[in-house]
Amino acid sequence: MSVTHSSQCEICGRGPRVSNQISHAHNVSKRRQQINISRHHVVVNGARRFIALCTRCLRSGRVQKAG
Numbered sequence: 001m002s003v004t005h006s007s008q009c010e011i012c013g014r015g016p017r018v019s020n021q022i023s024h025a026h027n028v029s030k031r032r033q034q035i036n037i038s039r040h041h042v043v044v045n046g047a048r049r050f051i052a053l054c055t056r057c058l059r060s061g062r063v064q065k066a067g
């Protein structure tokens, strides 16, 4: 696995993205869009690990949960 970042999914590798913040007056500025990350005990390659993964990976059944 790659280097652990708190705001990066360790399954699909998705992290924060840059998007536009648009005000009511339609002033456009860059904002950091975080992804929905939570830490869970999962089984990875037969080993029980505590990793950060996005809720999309969690809900799509890409990991096997362990306790």
Ligand SMILES: [Zn+2]
Pocket: 009, 010, 011, 012, 013, 014, 053, 054, 055, 056, 057, 058
């Ligand atoms: Zn993910």
